Amino acid sequence: MRNQYVDQCGGLDGSVEGRQTEALARLAEGEPRAFACVVREHQAMVYSLAVHFLRDAALAEDVAQEVFLQLYENCRAIRSADHLRSWLRKVTVHRALDCLRRKRISVPLENTPEPYSTATVGDPWLEDKLWRLVLTLPEKWRMVVILRYQEDLGYQEIAEVMKIPVNTVKSSLERALAILRKKLEHSTVGVKL
Amino acid sequence: MRPLDEELRELFRRKEPPAGFEERVLARLAGHGQRGLALQPGCHDRKDPLGGPRASQALTPGPQSRSVLSVLTSFWTQKTRKIVLARWLAAAAACVLIIAGVVRYRHEQRMRAQAEQASRQAIMALQFAGTQLDMALQQANQAEAEALSPLQHLQHLEVIFNERNR
Numbered sequence: 001m002r003n004q005y006v007d008q009c010g011g012l013d014g015s016v017e018g019r020q021t022e023a024l025a026r027l028a029e030g031e032p033r034a035f036a037c038v039v040r041e042h043q044a045m046v047y048s049l050a051v052h053f054l055r056d057a058a059l060a061e062d063v064a065q066e067v068f069l070q071l072y073e074n075c076r077a078i079r080s081a082d083h084l085r086s087w088l089r090k091v092t093v094h095r096a097l098d099c100l101r102r103k104r105i106s107v108p109l110e111n112t113p114e115p116y117s118t119a120t121v122g123d124p125w126l127e128d129k130l131w132r133l134v135l136t137l138p139e140k141w142r143m144v145v146i147l148r149y150q151e152d153l154g155y156q157e158i159a160e161v162m163k164i165p166v167n168t169v170k171s172s173l174e175r176a177l178a179i180l181r182k183k184l185e186h187s188t189v190g191v192k193l
Numbered sequence: 194m195r196p197l198d199e200e201l202r203e204l205f206r207r208k209e210p211p212a213g214f215e216e217r218v219l220a221r222l223a224g225h226g227q228r229g230l231a232l233q234p235g236c237h238d239r240k241d242p243l244g245g246p247r248a249s250q251a252l253t254p255g256p257q258s259r260s261v262l263s264v265l266t267s268f269w270t271q272k273t274r275k276i277v278l279a280r281w282l283a284a285a286a287a288c289v290l291i292i293a294g295v296v297r298y299r300h301e302q303r304m305r306a307q308a309e310q311a312s313r314q315a316i317m318a319l320q321f322a323g324t325q326l327d328m329a330l331q332q333a334n335q336a337e338a339e340a341l342s343p344l345q346h347l348q349h350l351e352v353i354f355n356e357r358n359r
Contacts, residue, residue, distance in 0.1 A: 032219065039215050047210035061210060061217075068218045130204050149198070150205035181197060 020081035027075045035075070039068050042085070045151070046092050052146045053096045055135065059103075063095050089151065089161045093143055100139060133183050141176040144169055 020041060026034030046067050051060035070091055071078075078084045134142060140162070147158045155173075159166040341349065 032222070035222070036215060036219060039218050043214055044207045044209050047214065048205070048207040051208060052205050057211065061214060064210060064214070065218050065221055069221060072222055126200065127204060130200060134204070145201065146205055149201040150207060152202075177197065180201075184197070 020084065024075070024078055024081070024084060027072075028078075035068075035072055038071070038084070042088055043068075045085070046088055048150055049089065049092045049146060050096050052150060053093075053139075053143055054100060055131075059099065060096075063092065063099055067092050067095055086157075086161070089147070089153075090163075093147070093161055097139060097143065129184070129187060130180070133180050136183075137176050137179065140164070141172045144172045145176050148173055 020038070023034045023037040023041075027038060043064065047060060047064045050063040050067075051057060054060050054063065067088060071084075071088065074087075078087060134145065137145065143162060144158055147153045147161060153161065155166050155169045158169045158173075162169070
């Protein structure tokens, strides 16, 4: 896998950070293979953010594609691997929010294409129940929860990504979790809340 | 028997995009390069400026459905255009009304200022005329007071005549 990556990325080698920095440098010079490397490296993060928020695989892929195309346009502004990750998160979050607002998507689960083909590790019933509850949360709260649990970001980082005050992040997360706990209490037995 | 935090972490674990994602991104990028178009922010329904395969296009059915879709798209486009045009017209009408209102208001203000100035001038003229009349009346009264009556005049002439005869 590693060798394949190195081959495809034109001999990029070293640590992940080093590879990414080198890929960024090559990308700034307009090398498409470097762009492909960056896409491969970050596609899971970008796509997951979009698909978890939108719950629509096709729409999420469109958003992810547009994020990477925007990255290609702005690649000269990217200074480091950390900056790249942060930039991708910001752009994905705001594009997903815009997309949902513009389309005014109601996401009834019965009409939603199933985004996950992989087998669920946990309890499928509980997972389905959690999805239904998460989808009832307000958009920004949902995004805060996704950033917290998918990307494992702290309050400050979430605030920077979403461009909202840290206290708003804290209160949104606490209230969202309280709602999820309260609603789960009524329907779940055996889950430690 | 897992806490909610763990359930949520499991729920939101990262997922790989569908196979061929990278190729589709690169194809759109190639379309961009060939057409020399600028990338624009957009969404699922926006016409793709890059010409590459979007995920939503992959889900669209055959040519017949596509023609129906294109008809619907054109309908939506026309409707959208009409809505946009109507909004612009409404905005233009609002601008015209506002400008007309401002012009009328300023005209009325100017007229009111002129009327106030004219009334002030008229009051001043009346005050001046009243003062002049008062002065004339006083002079007339004074002259009347100083003038001799005919009887006093005769007596005065008689005194003068008697003094001459003496």
